[in-house]
Amino acid sequence: MREAKDKHFLKKPIYEGGRQALFDFIKRNLKYPKEALKNKIEGVVIVRYTINKDGKVIKTEVKNSLGYGCDEEAQRVVKMLKFHVPKNRKLKVLFHKKIHIKFTLPKKKDAPKKVEISYSSQKKDEQKPKTSYEYTIEY
Template structure:
């Protein structure tokens, strides 16, 4: 008896250039937390199903499970930016369906350091000009003093 060889795939799936880590990095880089969700305090995971055409472009998106408050629309916007590498499939133009889980979490509040009060203090002294003859001792120049405190 001979062992049956594993059949090669007839249709090859599209892959994101760089793999799954690059895909999640792209999503995190382009994802913006919506202002409405920030006000409402919405957090959670949006599950988006999307279609990839034979050229590797995302042509349609559908929200399977949403959070609301603008998070669903933002997830669809980011998924539509994706571009996949599609191998040749024997001349067949195939539409692929995939799912993405996109997590929305409220951004951590930025810790602001107390800014020191900015104050400037300028001190200067003006001395009146004296009528002296040039043969006498040389004149002293006026002294200017500046103090800047930050």
């Protein structure tokens, strides 16, 4: 009986944890450039990157630029990525991928509303009864 052939000749690199883990990593490590914040720059930087046989990103190239420091920040974060590369028939293969990194300005948080309550009491000339009560509750 014949073994079923592998569908793909070369196996692609995989980010540990999947696609969502990749986006979470980028979100945690991406720092909005000060110059982009100052100029209120938003948009998407497209980065093409190369992964070597060890799963390290060895080269990055910006395909869609925003400027104001966003391109450099996107490249910095992409270079931090580490992939798992399955064995590929004893071949040393370089993989090329693209990623879209979205820069959106942080939303300003509304200041909590302050409520001030003031009480004023007026003294009355009435006499208060001088009776006091005491309670003892047993259970």
